[in-house]
Structure formats: structure tokens, C-alpha cells
Amino acid sequence: MSRISPLFEQLRAQNRTALIPYITAGDPTPGATVGLMHALVAGGADAIELGVPFSDPMADGPVIAAAHERALRHQVGLRHILDMVQEFRQTNEITPVILMGYQNPIEAMGIGEFAERAQKAGVDGVLTVDLPPEEAHGAAKIYAAANIDPIFLIAPTTPVNRIKIIAELASGFVYYVSLKGVTGAQNLDTQALSARLHDIRHECALPVGVGFGIRDARTAKAVGQVADAVIMGSALVQIIAELGAGDSATLQQKVQAFMADVRRALDSQ
Amino acid sequence: MNNSDPNSVSMPDARTFDFDQFPDEHGRFGEFGGKYVAETLMEPIAELQAAYARFRADPDFVREFETDLRDFVGRPSAMYFAARMSEAYGAQIWFKREDLNHTGAHKINNAIGQALLAKRLGKTRIIAETGAGQHGVATATIAARLGLECVIYMGAEDIERQQPNVFRMKLLGATVVPVESGTRTLKDALNEAMRDWVTNVDNTFYIIGTVAGPHPYPQMVRDFQSVIGTEARAQMLEKTGRLPDAVVACVGGGSNAIGIFHAFLNDEHVALYGAEAGGDGVETGRHAAPLSVGRPGVLHGMRTYLMEDDDGQIIGTHSVSAGLDYPGVGPEHSWLKDLGRVNYTGITDAEAMSAFHDVMRFEGIIPALESAHAVAYAKKLAPLYGKDKILLVNMSGRGDKDINTVAKLEGINL
Numbered sequence: 301m302s303r304i305s306p307l308f309e310q311l312r313a314q315n316r317t318a319l320i321p322y323i324t325a326g327d328p329t330p331g332a333t334v335g336l337m338h339a340l341v342a343g344g345a346d347a348i349e350l351g352v353p354f355s356d357p358m359a360d361g362p363v364i365a366a367a368h369e370r371a372l373r374h375q376v377g378l379r380h381i382l383d384m385v386q387e388f389r390q391t392n393e394i395t396p397v398i399l400m401g402y403q404n405p406i407e408a409m410g411i412g413e414f415a416e417r418a419q420k421a422g423v424d425g426v427l428t429v430d431l432p433p434e435e436a437h438g439a440a441k442i443y444a445a446a447n448i449d450p451i452f453l454i455a456p457t458t459p460v461n462r463i464k465i466i467a468e469l470a471s472g473f474v475y476y477v478s479l480k481g482v483t484g485a486q487n488l489d490t491q492a493l494s495a496r497l498h499d500i501r502h503e504c505a506l507p508v509g510v511g512f513g514i515r516d517a518r519t520a521k522a523v524g525q526v527a528d529a530v531i532m533g534s535a536l537v538q539i540i541a542e543l544g545a546g547d548s549a550t551l552q553q554k555v556q557a558f559m560a561d562v563r564r565a566l567d568s569q
Numbered sequence: 570m571n572n573s574d575p576n577s578v579s580m581p582d583a584r585t586f587d588f589d590q591f592p593d594e595h596g597r598f599g600e601f602g603g604k605y606v607a608e609t610l611m612e613p614i615a616e617l618q619a620a621y622a623r624f625r626a627d628p629d630f631v632r633e634f635e636t637d638l639r640d641f642v643g644r645p646s647a648m649y650f651a652a653r654m655s656e657a658y659g660a661q662i663w664f665k666r667e668d669l670n671h672t673g674a675h676k677i678n679n680a681i682g683q684a685l686l687a688k689r690l691g692k693t694r695i696i697a698e699t700g701a702g703q704h705g706v707a708t709a710t711i712a713a714r715l716g717l718e719c720v721i722y723m724g725a726e727d728i729e730r731q732q733p734n735v736f737r738m739k740l741l742g743a744t745v746v747p748v749e750s751g752t753r754t755l756k757d758a759l760n761e762a763m764r765d766w767v768t769n770v771d772n773t774f775y776i777i778g779t780v781a782g783p784h785p786y787p788q789m790v791r792d793f794q795s796v797i798g799t800e801a802r803a804q805m806l807e808k809t810g811r812l813p814d815a816v817v818a819c820v821g822g823g824s825n826a827i828g829i830f831h832a833f834l835n836d837e838h839v840a841l842y843g844a845e846a847g848g849d850g851v852e853t854g855r856h857a858a859p860l861s862v863g864r865p866g867v868l869h870g871m872r873t874y875l876m877e878d879d880d881g882q883i884i885g886t887h888s889v890s891a892g893l894d895y896p897g898v899g900p901e902h903s904w905l906k907d908l909g910r911v912n913y914t915g916i917t918d919a920e921a922m923s924a925f926h927d928v929m930r931f932e933g934i935i936p937a938l939e940s941a942h943a944v945a946y947a948k949k950l951a952p953l954y955g956k957d958k959i960l961l962v963n964m965s966g967r968g969d970k971d972i973n974t975v976a977k978l979e980g981i982n983l
Contacts, residue, residue, distance in 0.1 A: 355882040356756060356868060358763045359607040365750055377880030403605060403867040408881025430605045430867065434595070455609035457770065462611065477609060 302424035302449050303396040304472035307346060308507040308528060317524040317566050319344055320509060321559060322400065322533030324351035324367035325384055326376030328545040334387045336540075339552035341395050343559025349427070349531065352381055352401030359429045363534040366541060378405045378414065382421040389422035398425035398451060398472075411439055415446040425472050427451035433462075433469045440469045453477050454500055454508075467504035473529060476500060476510045488513040494526045517565035524566045532562065588834035588910075591901070596784020598904035604783040606763075606870045613770045618785045620690055625792065630685065637681050638796060641714070642671045644678075646797075648804035649964075653931040654944075660951035663813065664934070664964040665801045665829060672707045674937065674966030675797060675825045680707035680776060682793030684715055687774035694718040694773045698762040700727055700755035700821075701891035701939075702734025703966060704778030709743035719743040722761045724754040727891055734970060752885045755895050759869055779822025780899030783870030787899050794828030801961060802832045813961040814954055815840040819942040820860070820913065821893035823902045825965035830911065840912070843902065844946035846888035847915030857886035857894050858915035860906050873900040889918035889974065890938035892966075920945040925968065925975065937966035938974065 311318050321340050325333050337348055353371035357364065385397050399418065406414050406428065418426065426448055431439060433452060440450045449472030454463055456479060466474060476497065478488055493510065500508055510523050511531030520530045539558055543551045596602050596618075604614060624630040638644040647666040655662045667675040680697075687695055695712045698721075699705030705721040712719035721738055725747040728735055738745050751757035759777075766775040780790045798816075805813055816833055818826035820843040833839040848856030856862075859874040866875040868883060876884050876896040888894045905911040921938060924945035928936040936944060940963070947962045954960060968975075976983045 355751060355884075356760050358760045358869070359609075359767065361764070362750075369750070372882065375880075377882075379880075404875070404877065404883070405881035407866055408877060408879065429607050430870070432604065432606065432608055432611050434611075435603055435605055453608035455607070455611075457609050457612040459612060466608075477607075 302447050302472060303394065304347065304398075304424050304449050307396055308473060311346065317527065318346040318507075318509065318529035319520070319559070319563055319566055320347045320349055320529050320531045321345050321536050322349040322351060322531060323536060323540065324353055324364060324371050325381040326353055326371030326374050327367040327537070327540055328370055330374050330376050330380060330384070332545070332548050332551065333384050335548055335552050336555055337388050338392065339556040340559055341392060343556035344563025345395065345559055346529075347396040347398060349398045349400045349533070350381065350385070352378055352399055352405055354402040354405060357402065361534060363537050363541065367537045378409050382417050382423070385423055386421040396424040397422065398427055399423055400427040401429065403428050403431045411442055415442045415448060418448060419446040423448060425449040425451045427453070427475060429453070433465050436469060444471065451475055456496065460499065460503060463500055463503040467506065470504070470506055473507040473509050474500070474504055475531065476508050476527070478510050478512045478514070478523070488519055488523070490522045490526070493523065497526050517562045520562045521565040521568070530562075530566065591904070592784060592788050596788070598901045599907065600865070601872050601900035601903040602784055602787055603872050604870060605867045605872065606783045607767065609767050610770070610783070614783055614785070621686065621785050621789050624686060624689060630689065633685055634682055637685070638678065642677050642681065643669065644796065645800045645804070646670055648801060648808060651932050654927060657927070657931060658948050658951035659956060660954045661957070661959045662947060662951070663805070663959060663961045665797060665961060666964050667797060667825065668934065668937065668940070668964045668967035672703070672710050673969065674703045674707070675794060675828060676704045676707040676778060676966075677710065678796055678828070679778065679790050679793040679824060680704065680711045683774070683776040683789070684708070684711040684717065687717065687776070688715055690774065692772055692774035694720070694769065695776055696720045696722065696762050696765050696773055697776045697778060698722045698755065698758040699778060700724070700758070700894055701970065702727070702731040702738065703892060703970070705743070705745070706734055706737050706741070708776050708778070709738040709741035712743065713741045720765065721745050722748050722758040722765070724748050724752070724758050726753040727755065727758070730974070731891060731970070754886075756869070756883065756897070763869070779824040780827045780901060781822045781869055781871060781873070781897060787871065787901055790824050791827045791831060791901065794824050795831040797825065797828035797963065798830060798832030801829055805959070805961065809959060811959070812836055812839050814958040815842060815950060816961045816963070817842045817844065817943045817947045817950065818963040819844045819893060819939045819965060820898060820902060821846065821857070821895050821939065822897070823899040825963050827899060827901055829963040830905075834910065841905075841910060842946055842950060843911050843913040844916040844942040845913055846886070846890060846893035846942060847917040847920070848887040848889070850917050851915040855887040856915055857888045857896065859896060859898050860902060860913040861915045865903065868897050871897070871900045873897050873903045874906070889921060889978065890942065892937065892939040893942065914946060916942040916945045922975070922978065924948055934964070935968040936964060937968045938971045940965045941968070
């Protein structure tokens with residue numbers, strides 16, 4: 301079993317909502333990533349989504365697409381990212397790490413080899429944006445054998461019969477995309493969200509994380525009232541983009557402070 | 570095996586299937602194709618698939634499509650015997666004249682098919698990606714005729730090199746959005762169009778310009794383009810009393826090639842050849858020939874041959890022809906390559922330029938630089954086939970759009 305299900309069990313017992321930040325590995329520099337991961341945890345992150353940069357991030361909005369481009373300027377590949385996770389694990393054995401990205405870099409390594417190396421490095425889950433359940437049967441088996449949870453997206457457009465299909469294949473948690481569009485989009489309607497989560501829970505026993513459109517402590521708190529996990533990406537990546545590759549201590553402080561702010565809001569409900 | 574040796578051309582050993590039965594219900598051509606898209610698009614794609622299956626069998630829809638092809642595009646396009654080129658090249662060279670279509674290329678066939686589908690589905694907004702601008706112009710054209718809002722995504726670099734087509738699209742009432750991400754070319758325009766579609770899926774229909782993308786696009790675009798081969802096969806029989814010995818087409822995404830090949834796939838004695846963009850030569854790395862030197866991977870919703878680096882990042886492409894400048898290819902081509910049904914070869918910029926001049930001087934036709942790749946491949950094949958053999962070349966588009974590029978390459982200031 302990966303670290304993900306125990307985390308959600310523990311949080312449920314404490315009646316807390318998981319906070320899962322996303323950063324792109326290698327952004328702003330490959331050397332900054334492990335330090336940022338620790339800063340996220342210090343600020344209150346319960347798990348980390350680590351983006352694997354891809355040359356063609358079709359499902360990502362401009363903020364995260366730009367982060368992918370910054371990382372790729374340093375030639376950051378999947379093998380480097382597994383090294384980063386391994387380094388992170390030297391001092392953190394508990395925080396789940398989920399890799400999020402696209403299928404082609406995984407296939408370039410070979411999915412069997414990737415699963416094996418990811419398990420050794422300490423990866424807990426893999427979310428492949430462009431691998432819907434119809435294409436994921438082989439991958440899901442390989443990941444399960446390596447104790448890695450395949451994480452799947454559920455979208456506003458996903459009908460009930462598809463939620464069932466996803467629930468059969470997924471483990472760890474499911475990721476509800478709170479709006480139509482790409483990462484970093486605006487305008488989250490929390491009332492509609494609440495109704496939608498009710499429907500999802502009817503079909504799927506896994507914890508439900510909600511992402512896309514959660515920009516600050518206020519929206520995080522609102523979503524946290526109905527979701528098992530709040531996933532934040534673009535808002536955080538924007539901070540990294542603004543500070544750039546300069547002083548890494550300042551960057552870590554800013555990121556930690558931002559996390560802490562969201563954490564406080566989530567815990568105050 | 571020498572790809573260019575006509576004697577080596579044979580059907581797959583165990584040909585127990587009918588090419589018309591593919592893709593299968595999962596949208597696969599063997600291991601290629603499929604639906605590799607984010608969850609948000611899965612249901613819209615399923616709806617599109619169902620709608621397409623319905624309208625494909627609807628006589629009203631088929632009639633409307635065929636009427637537009639006749640009265641708006643000017644089909645059937647001519648079948649032309651290139652007499653002086655045949656003499657010079659050493660085989661009977663025929664052109665399927667898609668260059669005579671309204672808007673100047675085969676692209677309009679597909680744009681009309683999808684736009685009519687969009688209209689029937691009640692979509693009010695059309696989006697498309699474009700590289701050289703031919704698909705963008707075709708889409709803007711049919712959108713104007715049907716009174717639909719039209720947004721075209723185009724790489725910023727392509728906008729710089731294809732100004733006349735950008736202006737055409739604007740005159741037709743389309744909004745042209747420059748794409749600044751990635752390599753600022755066709756693949757990035759496709760990414761951006763996908764992002765638009767996923768955001769505006771309720772009222773928007775995405776008209777993909779080639780036989781690529783998630784299922785059902787490769788099938789749908791093939792079906793709309795297969796009019797090329799259906800006409801060509803009948804015209805060839807009528808004019809010569811037999812089928813061609815070989816059919817040659819250029820392959821970027823591969824829509825004109827699939828369009829002309831499809832009617833011949835089950836004719837096992839007709840050899841099929843695809844000319845990829847060899848750029849500076851496939852050995853130099855500066856090209857757009859994934860079938861020649863790429864490997865299978867996943868991009869833009871499909872499994873297919875791709876140009877990528879060791880980390881699985883898609884790499885930049887190069888071709889003198891913007892329409893072939895794409896790092897992937899339609900999944901049916903990947904399948905046809907692996908089956909050995911079609912031979913694919915990289916044709917260099919220099920070979921294509923030479924063929925471009927040949928077509929102009931021998932035949933008085935300005936070929937698109939894309940189509941010139943097919944002519945260059947035919948030039949190589951002709952001596953291997955000989956004087957009595959018929960090589961049918963798809964003249965997929967006209968080259969008026971390329972005059973500035975050619976002048977620049979030859980150091981001429983217009």
C-alpha cells in the first residue's frame with residue numbers, strides 16, 4: 301500500500317481536509333525542487349503533486365504550461381524527477397508524493413521500468429492527464445503491482461456511468477476537476493460543486509480531491525468544506541514564476557507562508 | 570528491403586481483414602489511435618462519435634455534403650495526364666488535381682464535412698488549428714458560408730511566414746489567435762485549440778485539419794477526404810481502363826494521403842507511397858519524418874509515430890513546407906507503415922524544390938510545396954517502374970501561397 305490511503309484515514313479521524321499543493325519539477329531550476337517540497341510540507345501540505353514537465357502540456361493553462369517550459373529549458377526529464385523524489389525521501393518518509401503529467405515521457409522510459417524506479421524512489425501515486433480509464437487498464441495493473449496508486453480525473457462532463465468505470469480502476473483518491481477548462485481557470489461555483497461531489501460519492505468510495513480554480517485561502521476554505529482534499533497548483537506556480545530563479549531561501553519562505561495561510565483557513569472551518 | 574523497389578511491394582502476409590473495418594470500436598488501428606485526452610473531453614468526444622455515426626448513415630447529411638462538394642468546392646476534381654513530365658521522368662505520371670478545389674487544396678473537403686456536422690449539432694462557434702494556413706482558410710471559408718463564429722489558432726512563427734493566408738482568414742471574418750507557446754508552430758496551435766475546446770465545449774466544435782487527434786477524428790477526417798481516392802479510382806478506370814500501378818502522396822498529418830490511399834487499400838496490386846518531409850535529410854535531425862525515423866508514443870490524443878527525444882519530449886521539426894512541419898502523423902499511417910501496406914520515405918527540401926520547378930516548367934502548374942514532395946518521390950520511383958506503368962500523384966494543393974517562400978529560398982526579393 302502507498303502512503304495515500306493511510307493519510308486520508310488519518311485525516312478523516314482528525315476531521316481535517318487534506319491540502320495538496322502542485323509544483324512543476326525543475327521549476328524554476330532543478331536544484332530548487334527538493335527544497336520547495338520540504339517548504340510545502342513545512343507550510344502544512346499533506347501530500348505533494350509533482351508535475352513532470354512535457355513539451356506539449358495540452359490540459360494545462362498558461363501558468364503551468366510556462367512552468368513546464370521553464371523546467372524543460374534545464375532539460376529536466378522523468379529520470380531526474382525520480383532522483384528528486386529519492387532525495388526528498390532521505391529526510392521525509394511520510395508525505396505522499398504524486399507525479400502528475402502526460403503519458404509520453406512515461407512511455408519513453410517504458411512504463412514497466414518507470415513503475416519499478418518510481419516505487420524505489422518513493423512515489424505513491426501517478427496521475428496521467430491524457431490517460432483516461434479506457435486507455436489505462438494496462439498501466440493501472442502495472443502501477444498496482446508496484447504499490448503505486450493510479451489517480452484519475454473526474455470532470456464536470458463525466459456522466460455517472462463513467463464515474464463507475466473510473467472508480468473501479470482508481471485507488472488512493474480521485475481528483476475532481478472543478479470546472480471545464482484547463483488548470484488555473486477562474487470562477488468556481490461551490491454550490492454546484494457540493495451537489496456534484498454528492499453524486500461522485502454515491503458511485504465512488506475513494507476520497508475526493510478537488511482542483512482547478514482554487515486560488516487562495518478563501519476559495520480553499522470554501523472547497524475544503526465539501527472536499528476530502530484541496531489541490532492547489534496555478535496560484536502556487538505563479539508565486540514561483542514571479543520570484544524566479546533568484547534567492548532560493550526567499551522562494552522557500554514565500555511558498556511556505558502561502559501554504560501556511562491556506563492551512564490556517566482550512567483548519568479554521 | 571528497398572522501399573523503392575516495386576517488386577518488393579506486397580500486402581501484409583496474413584491479410585485476413587478488410588481495411589474498411591478499421592478503426593475498431595475503440596478507435597484503434599492495430600496498436601495506434603485511441604483516445605488519449607483529459608477526462609473533460611471524454612464525454613464530448615463520445616457524443617461526437619455517436620453523432621458522427623448517426624449522420625454518416627443519414628442520407629440527408631450525405632446529400633448536403635456531396636452537394637457542397639460539387640457546387641461550392643467544384644468536385645469532382647480533374648484527373649490529369651502529365652505528358653511532358655511522364656516523358657522526362659520515365660513513367661506515366663497522372664495528377665489528381667486537388668489544387669483546383671475552391672480555396673486551393675484538399676483541406677476544404679474535410680472542413681465542409683465537419684462544419685456541416687457542427688451545424689447539425691447546434692454548435693455556434695468553430696475553432697481550428699492551422700500550420701501553413703490552408704486548413705485555417707478552408708475552415709474560415711465554410712464558417713463564413715454557414716454564418717458561424719470562427720477562431721483559428723496559429724503558431725506565431727507560422728503567422729510571420731504565412732501572412733497572405735492570415736489576411737485571407739481575417740477577410741473571411743475569422744479571428745486569428747497567435748500562439749506563443751512551445752515552438753510557436755502547428756503542434757502548439759493544436760495544443761491551444763484543445764485548451765479552447767475543453768473550456769468552451771458546450772457551444773464549440775473543434776474542426777481538426779488532418780487525420781490526427783483522438784478518435785473519432787482520424788476516421789471522420791479520412792471519411793471526408795476519401796472522396797479523393799474514390800473519384801481517382803473511378804477516373805483512372807474510365808481514362809485508362811485499369812488501376813494505377815502506384816499512388817504517391819505527401820504526408821504531414823496525412824489527410825490528403827489517406828484521402829487518396831483509402832479507396833486503393835484493398836487493391837493489393839496497387840502500391841502506395843507516402844512522402845514525408847525529409848527537410849535537410851532524415852540523417853541530419855532537421856526534418857519532419859516521424860514514420861521514417863520516429864518511434865511510437867502518445868501526443869494530441871493518439872498513439873502514433875512521433876519525433877521525440879530520449880526523455881519523451883516532442884522535438885522541433887523542420888521542413889521547407891509549413892504544411893508538413895508536424896512531429897506526429899495520423900495513426901492510420903503508423904498502422905499502414907507497420908503492416909507494410911504503404912512505403913514511407915523522407916523527401917528532402919532540395920528534392921521537393923527541384924520537383925516544384927519541374928511541375929511548373931513541364932506542366933504549367935504551380936504545385937504546393939507539400940505536393941512537390943509527392944512529385945519528387947514519383948520522380949525517384951518512375952525509373953524503377955518504367956514507361957508503361959502508371960504513377961498517380963496526389964496534387965494536394967496549389968502553390969500560389971508558396972511563391973514568397975520559393976523566392977526567398979532563391980535569394981530573390983519580390
